[in-house]
Structure formats: structure tokens, C-alpha cells
Amino acid sequence: MSLKEIKWGIIGCGDVTEVKSGPAFNKIKNSSLVAVMRRDAAKAEDYAKRHGVPTWYINADDLINDTEVNAIYIATPPGSHEEYTLKAIASGKPVYVEKPMTLNAESAKRMTEAANGSGIKLTIAHYRRAQPMFLKIKKLIDEAVIGDIRFVKLEMYQSSTNELIAKSDEDWRRNPEVSGGGLFHDLAPHQLDLMYYFFGEIESFSGLELNQARLSAADDFVTRQIKFKNGVVFNGTWCFTVAAADQNDVCEIYGSQGKISFSIFGNTVTVSVREKKENIVFDSIPHVEQPMIEKVVNYFLEQGPNPCPPEDGVLSMILLDGR
Known part of the structure; x- marks a missing residue:
């Protein structure tokens, strides 16, 4: 039976849901947030009261089995996805799961097989796909504004004390057993998924991982090289222990007639064609996942396609794993 309204339950109503995603569920047509879960009872109750959510739990099974909830958003650390x-x-409830999809590709494949085998909808929160800035970049690529695409260079350099990466009491993002692979696994899913979204099927890839500073158990220096079937080549470098003055977040797409430059975590796209340069500035989005959640709601209501199928999540995990 098709759904007429999506009544969401959040598993893991932590910091990531405070602004980025949580409030958006009540701002979309035919969508509402009716229950939240967090293992800490005081924090779960506090979140529910502040966000006007009628029901809160400390046990995920209780939320999943709540008859008022007909769709699940999983926003816990990847280890429990x-x-x-x-x-x-x-x-029997459709699922919207945060990125990275899970700990590794094998886990992602099991999740995908379970969804496809049961006919239950599953969407991965690679939410930058739905934001106006990245839709514009895809349009520029598809319309060959900079000619035929040759290669992409991405640099993500952060210091060990940067403010870009979300902090948590447990610092789970630097624990591979919980996060899958450190800060690379936290930030790179956005970047790698966009490359696949922009350029299509992958022919081959390679890379390396090093733990240079040994500040945690996770690798802090990573590279990925991707050859797409259309001939585009991607080179990405991530380092999370540079000096504060050397921090950088830039992606440059080179074509036969120009270049598109942008920051994955910024709001400006620079298009350079021959002698002309244009800066396109995008308004900030109060709840950055809202455009994606709207597409997910439409998909769950059978009013649109899956904005990020689990198979795409599997591919992202394969690239993260590096094998």
C-alpha cells in the first residue's frame, strides 16, 4: 500500500540532526517528524521537547516498531548503520541512512541486497546531489560550457585542530571501528559521490592510505585516482594534519576550453572560459539536507525517482575502502 504522508522516526538524534537535517522533516509537504531515539534518555527527551517531537525513545527497536512511524532516518555513527x-x-519501513552508508563495501552490499530483496526503499544521504550549487555544476558539465572534460583535481587539506569537521564527545570520527576509516570516511563520501554523479561509470581506480602523524588509529593521508569510462581522470588528495595556514578545500574541473573551480564546503563556483571569469555565488541553505529530504519524501511517496540508490552508496564505499 502506497503512503500518503511520511511520518519520520530518527535513530540517533545527535548533533548532526540539530540543524543540518532534523528541522527539515517538518518543513516539507506531506512529511513530519513524529519520533526520535537516542540512548541517553535526558538528551533524547531534551531534543524532542526543543524540536516539538511528540515521542522519544532510548531503544532503536521501540522506535522502529512504533506504528505511528512509517519511515526511518538513521543518523547514528556508521558502525550501527x-x-x-x-x-x-x-x-517493512523505508530507510534514509546517513553517509557514509556504513563501515565498508561488504556491509553496504548486504544492506542493498536486503532492500532489493524485500522491495523496501533505501536512500543514501549524499545530499549535496540535491543542492542548487552542485546541480548548477552538473549542468555546466553536461552543457560543455568548458568544453570536453579532461581531468579533475581535488585537494582537501585540514589541520588536526580544524573547525570544519564536526566534533563529538567520543571523537568517534577518528575511530575506524565506529567510523570506518577516520576523517576521510567522514568528508570524502560527499566528494567521491559527486564525482560519480558528475561523470558516470568508473573504469578503474587506485590510491594509498597512510597514518603519518599517528594522532589516532585512523589514516590521516589518503589519495584516490579514478579513471571514468568517458575518459575523465580524477586525482584527489586528503591530508588532515597540515599547518593551519595551509588548509585548503578546492576542486578544479579542467576542460578543453576552460575550468570550473569550487569548494565542496563553500558556496561559490568560478567558471573560467578563455579570457572570461564568472563567480556564481549561492545562498546558504539553513538546513543543508532539506533539498535531498524533499526528494526522498517524493520517492517514498512514489512521486519521483530514488535520488541516491543504495547501489551508489556501495560504489562510494568501494572507493572509500580503496579496493
Whole structure:
């Protein structure tokens, strides 16, 4: 039976849901947030009261089995994504799961097989796909504004004390057993997914990972090289232990007639064609996942396609794993 309204339950109503995603569920037509879950009872209750959510839980199973909830948003650290996704699918409820999809590609494949085998909808939160800035970049590429695309250069350099990466009490992002692979696994899913979204099927890839500074168990220097089937070549470098003065976040797409430059975490796109240069500035989005969540709601209501199928999440995990 098709749904007429999406009544969301959030598993893991932590910091990532405070502004980025949580409020958006009540700002979209035919969508509402009706329940939240967090293991800390005081924090779960506080979140529910502040956001006007009628029900809160400390146990994920109770939220999944709540008859008022008909769709699940999983916003816990990646280490529990598979467990909760499989439980939600078993309950017959569609799932929107945060990026990275899970800990590794094998886990992602199990999640995908469970969704496809049961016919339950599953969408991965590679939400930059739905934002106006990246839709504009894709349009510029598709319309060959800078000619035929030759190669892409991406540099993500951050200091060990940067303010870009979300902080948490447990610092789980630097614990591979919980995050899958450190800060690379936290930030690179956005970047790698966009490359696939922009350029299509991948022919081959390679890379290396090093733990140079040994500030945690996670690798802090990573490279990825991708050859797409259309001949575009991607080179990406991530380092999370540079000097503060050397921090950088830039992606440059080179074509036969010009270049497109932008920051993955910024709001300006620079288009250079021959002697002309144009800066396109985009308004900030109060809740950065809202455009994606709107597409997910439409998909769950059978009013649109899946904005990021689990198969794309698997590919992202394969690229993160590096094998």
C-alpha cells in the first residue's frame, strides 16, 4: 500500500540532526517528524521537547516498531548503520541512512541486497546531489560550457585542530571501528559521490592510505585516482594534519576550453572560459539536507525517482575502502 504522508522516526538524534537535517522533516509537504531515539534518555527527551517531537525513545527497536512511524532516518555513527537498516527493512519501513552508508563495501552490499530483496526503499544521504550549487555544476558539465572534460583535481587539506569537521564527545570520527576509516570516511563520501554523479561509470581506480602523524588509529593521508569510462581522470588528495595556514578545500574541473573551480564546503563556483571569469555565488541553505529530504519524501511517496540508490552508496564505499 502506497503512503500518503511520511511520518519520520530518527535513530540517533545527535548533533548532526540539530540543524543540518532534523528541522527539515517538518518543513516539507506531506512529511513530519513524529519520533526520535537516542540512548541517553535526558538528551533524547531534551531534543524532542526543543524540536516539538511528540515521542522519544532510548531503544532503536521501540522506535522502529512504533506504528505511528512509517519511515526511518538513521543518523547514528556508521558502525550501527547496517544493524538498524536491516531491522527497519525487516519491519517493512523505508530507510534514509546517513553517509557514509556504513563501515565498508561488504556491509553496504548486504544492506542493498536486503532492500532489493524485500522491495523496501533505501536512500543514501549524499545530499549535496540535491543542492542548487552542485546541480548548477552538473549542468555546466553536461552543457560543455568548458568544453570536453579532461581531468579533475581535488585537494582537501585540514589541520588536526580544524573547525570544519564536526566534533563529538567520543571523537568517534577518528575511530575506524565506529567510523570506518577516520576523517576521510567522514568528508570524502560527499566528494567521491559527486564525482560519480558528475561523470558516470568508473573504469578503474587506485590510491594509498597512510597514518603519518599517528594522532589516532585512523589514516590521516589518503589519495584516490579514478579513471571514468568517458575518459575523465580524477586525482584527489586528503591530508588532515597540515599547518593551519595551509588548509585548503578546492576542486578544479579542467576542460578543453576552460575550468570550473569550487569548494565542496563553500558556496561559490568560478567558471573560467578563455579570457572570461564568472563567480556564481549561492545562498546558504539553513538546513543543508532539506533539498535531498524533499526528494526522498517524493520517492517514498512514489512521486519521483530514488535520488541516491543504495547501489551508489556501495560504489562510494568501494572507493572509500580503496579496493
